[in-house]
Amino acid sequence: MRTNIKMYRLVSSVLVILSSFNITHSQMLNLPFPEKVSDVSFSHDGQYIAGSVISSSKGETVFLWEVSGGLIKTLKESITNFTINCLDFSPDDKNILIGGRVEMGRITMWDLEYGNVRNFYSLPTLAPVNCLSFSPDGNYFVAGTSDKIIPVWSIVSYRPVRTLKGHSRSILTAVFDQDGKYLYSGSKDKKIIQWDFETGEHARTLLGHNGDVTSINISPDGNFLVSGSEDGIIHVWDLSTGNSIRTITAHEDLVTSVCFSPDGKYIISSSEDETSKMFETSSGIFVRSYRHEDVINAVDISPDGKLIATASDDKTIKLWNSNIEISSVAQRSNDRTTEPVSTTANPDIIWQVPARATDTSSSRNYTMQAIIKSGTQLESVSIYHNSMIRELDLTSYMAKPSGEYNLTVEQNLILDNGNNSIVIKAVNNAGPTTSEIRAVYYWLPVITPGNEVLWEIPSRDNEITNSENFNVKVCIKSRTKIKQISLYLNNNLWAFERTDNISQTSLDCTLKFEKEINLQEGNNEVKIEAVNEDNSVITDNRTIIFQEYAVERRLALVIGNSKYQHGDFLLNPVNDAIAMAKVLESVGFEVESYTDADQKTIKMAMDKFGDKLENYNVGLFYYAGHGVQVNGSNYIIPIDASLYMEQDVEYDCVEVGRILGKMEGSGCETNIIILDACRDNPFERRWGGRSLKTQGLAFMNAPSGSIIAYSTAPGRTASDGTGENGLYTGILLKYIQVPGLQIEEVFKNVRSEIEDISDKKQTPWESTSLKGSFYFIPGTGQPPVFR
Secondary structure, three states, X not given: OOOOOOOOOOOOEEEEEEEOOOOOOOEEEOOOOOOOEEEEEEOOOOOEEEEEEEOOOOOOOEEEEOOOOOEEXXXXXXXXXXXXXXXXXXXXXXXXXXXXXXXXXXXXXXEOOOOEEEEEEEOOOOOOEEEEEEOOOOOEEEEEEOOOEEEEEEOOOOOEEEEEEOOOOOEEEEEEOOOOOEEEEEEOOOEEEXXXXXXXXXXXXXXXXXXXEEEEEEOOOOOEEEEEEXXXXXXXXXXXXXXXXXXXXXXXXXXXXXXXXXXXXXXEEEEOOOEEEEEEOOOOOEEEEEEXXXXXXXXXXXXXXXXXXXXXXXXXEEEEEHHHHHHHHHHHHHHHHHOOOOOOOOOEEEEEEOOOOXXXXXXXXXXXXXXXXXXXOOOEEEEEEOOEEEEOOOOOOOOOOOOOOOEEEEEEEEOOOEEEXXXXXXXXXXXXXXXXXXXXXXXXXXXXXXXXXXXXXOOOOOEEEOOOEEEEEEEEEOOOOEEEEEEEEOOEEEEEXXXXXXOOOOOOOOEEEEEEEEOXXXXXXXXXXXXXXXXXXXXXXXXXEEOOOOOXXXXXXXXXXOOOOOOOOOOOHHHHHHHHHXXXXXXXXXXXXXXXXXXHHHHHHHHXXXXXXXXXXXXXXXXXXXXXXXXXXXXXXXXXXXXXXXXXXHHHOEEHHHHHHHHHHOOOOEEEEEEEOOOOOOOHHHHHHHOOOOOOOOOOOOOOOEEEEEOOOOOOOOOOOOOOOOHHHHHHHHHHOOOOOEHHHHHHHHHHHHHHHOOOXXXXXXXXXXXXXXXXXXXXXXXXOOO
């Protein structure tokens, strides 16, 4: 279908083309044999509906129904174990693509006029195809796969023309905009990427979902994108800015599909919570719900807007007369909000969610919605949830241009176990109004603990200590009461306790155990072994490294800038800074961290850091974000820099030499400067011929006792990365945590790995004049082992 959904629970599928002739509201389409329906889509001319169903042993792959009814062709796939995840009509409706999980790793195109296979398209791997989408001109199509790539095929040459790479997890959904200039894709990595289809380059990344992005669709005018995710949330995005302008708490379970009505006024969604829902695009207000007896896998609306089709695991396709339902429901909603309101009447409270007197929720977090109409300004609005009362803040509450004082109420409630009553009370100058009671039932699931050892100290494997006496602390989770616990040190029994008489009631921690041990020089293996009433043995072990070393006082300043007010948004620097601060703290640094900092904040942070560094042995400065070199000097670009001329850099930015001078003047023994700032200059195109067109950062000599590390060679640019962290910082974080590596070895390993990953397009660089050996984590000198 054109919404390109990802189907989560399919076994083997067939494709069915069904007539939309003479359909009435809530009519059920009769399938050739009863099977779960995995996908549904209208053809572009509205004459057909395509539906894929989980196959029986009959062997049919595609059924073709003419408009007036009657099976005219039966098409059979030549391979077995073919599961259809997705389908899409060509723009001229002459062909249809189907893809999914196939033994031979391919996509099939059927010619609908002659009922035969027009072509097979081989995949680079056998990974399942989760979505398909034709370009608007019909010359290309794309496939989103579980191996994180989007192959692009030419219909004319039958050959792949490029592969789009950028997501870090499976691609679940993809759709073109109306003119085919951009392609949008959603993934399990919770991101939506906008691609320039002609060049295959990233144009923008939309961030905001907290779960897998399962379905996306573009509005008919091309101005908005709607996306659904596994947490039941729908986002509406303004494509001119890339911002999420509306969040709709739509479903209690995964959103399987979303689409716009042909006029763009409504959003229709489907979900694993067995409902399909309709919302107003402009307000997000709930309009109507359609229901099946099982998971609804897909929804689509006809090109004329008259019919909505829903496909379900309850073995049905249902068609709903949307013209009747949309007009009547929308009209009633408009009547409520536009009819004259008496200025002497009490408020009118209109429930949106819960939409009925009783509702159920599988989530403890529940968002209630209501509209309060009032002819005069509301004096107070209260929400009564069981015995709790919440007074709404009406400080910014204003009249609409029409003179009405309508208010949309949307509040998140934490439900109690069992039945929850919700009441709204609103007061204006005419008096109070109390809404009818809404009841929401929530059942707190009983959590049965598993058998597990949870380590508190040591907090990680291969933890290093310079103290011979070490306090081991664990929490043991068990399905039944624990009878005894043993602690082994280097394969010798160190402690044994019977625990029959100890109270054990917590689900999170059945039993806490703490014991001091004496370590030997080098590696020490600590093993916990507990036995419960089921005679199950719960065990785990960790290694503690005892090595005497001088304790250094370490101080770090970490800055990451992403949200530039006048330049390009960067995806990863803030993530990089947060991750770097956390890792540096774990290896003994006291960290001062700043994200999205303006010029004043950066200068203040540097000055404060330099003054404080006088009392420390090791200083480290890390910066991720935009940086630029001008006349041989390197500058950090704050988020508030405008830089309309190259000469503005000196005044609007912060020279790297400022922090070098502060660190050198502090008298600190070891200074480390890490600059992940060698990205393209986002302001250079403004400077025109006046710019020297230099890329990356200029080389700087490290002062005595210092090392300066760059994410790439002088004069070159570095990748911002497509994962949770930038390419350089992501690799650096890994090697910082390897025991026994001198700092020079850390950066050598980083350089080697990044050159391999980037095919030698990015080479990190260092300038050093260190006078001693520095280890982020002193260790045994063993080669690094990554688990």
